[in-house]
Amino acid sequence: MIRSVFAKIFLWFLVAMLSSIAALFVTQWVLSSTVRQDDPFVRTLRLQAELLRRGYESGGTAELAKLTSQLDDFFPGKRHFIDRQGRDLLTGEDRSQLAAKAVTPSLFPRFSRPPAVGLSVGDGKYRYLIEMTGRVPSLWSTIPYSLWILLFVGVLWYPFTKYLIAPVQQLRATVDRFGRGDLTVRTGSTRADEFGQVSRAFDQMADRIETLLTAERRLLQDVSHELRTPLSRLGFAIELARTSTDREASLARIRKEVDRLSALVGQLLQVTRAEGDPGSRELEEISLDGLLAEVAEDAAWEAEIRQVRISCRVAEPVHVLGDTELLRRAVENVVRNAIRYAPDNSTVEVTLARDHGHAVIRVRDQGPGVAEQHLTEIFKPFFREDVSRTGATGGVGLGLAIVSRAINLHHGTVRAENAQPGLMVEIELPAAA
DSSP states (O other): OOOOHHHHHHHHHHHHHHHHHHHHHHHHHHHTSSOOTTOHHHHHHHHHHHHHHHHHHHHHHHHHHHHHHHHHHHSOSEEEEEETTOBBTTTOOBOHHHHHHOBOTTTSOTTOOOSEEEEEETTTTEEEEEEOOSOOOOSGGGHHHHHHHHHHHHHHHHHHHHHHHHHHHHHHHHHHHHHTTOTTOOOOOOOOSHHHHHHHHHHHHHHHHHHHHHHHHHHHHHHHHHHHHHHHHHHHHHHHHHHOSOHHHHHHHHHHHHHHHHHHHHHHHHHHHHTSOGGGSOOEEEEHHHHHHHHHHHHHHHHHHTTEEEEEEESSOOEEEEOHHHHHHHHHHHHHHHHHHOOTTEEEEEEEEEETTEEEEEEEOOSOOOOGGGTTGGGSTTOOSOTTOOOTTSOOSOHHHHHHHHHHHTTOEEEEEEOSSSEEEEEEEEBOO
């Protein structure tokens, strides 16, 4: 059993080519099995016979001999001009037996060799005979002349088959390397045909898989990093509680570390939930103006402690279709992040507007902003400009990552830009009809 696609295509082509040649021969045999009356061969014989008749009737044997000699110079073959009794009018020999074996040119098969061809002329008074002395080509004798076509086309078909199979072989090798752990390998195909589309689809899939696996590895590293510090402090607090006389202070410290761990685990669960099955969520129509008012009211106490004001302005009511709790957490994370970095006695501005069928939420603080090269990095899990990760500024770098994934699940976009001063985070969602 042939397993190679290259061999299958090439053999299929050869079979198709041989079948075409066979069909061509069969067609030629059917069309040329008999000679028609208007065939040039028949018309030429009739012309020769008529010339000999007129020459004989006008000039006798001498003129007949002259015309026969002229025909011998231009047309090969041994010819005779006889009367009804079969007597040769030029030599007087009896040609009756040859005449009996002669066939009419309009009836004999082209690829056959009868003893002679006979044609009556002068209302049957005379008969023109031509002995078939030459070699008559057979149907099979033309096959060698057709084989070079098969060879020529086969030589042309071979590189085309290689060109056709090359991307499949390349894709197989790439998939094999990718399956062995080389996540950076790609086909890099630039072909515009279906093979190129399949190769590019694999490259896109490989990009997503590499991104997911890389993110997973970094997530595990970051989680282990984030958990190590509070766990170490918690263990130290427990040891102090065993030896310290002020147990209340020790228990308060333990409680604080437990709260930090609980907050970290809660945020990790939010990230997991944000990446869950979108089809399992119940979507509903959400009034964003009402949602923003609720978020601003809930965050007001935290803003008051930090001596920050919240200004919420709605240009017009806008509704979206989505998961209420997921969107609430996303907007709340942005607002609380702005409050955290806002300076004292400043205002966090929250606005809602409709723009070309989209709901646009903007949250701006008056803080120090973010370095330009980090404006897209802040939406990645555990990213913090404070590389020491001491937690002095609060959070572990998951808040905006949750925002990004929640908004993406709602087919929206989120971006950040420096507002000079401060940072502005813009959320754009498809508005409901």
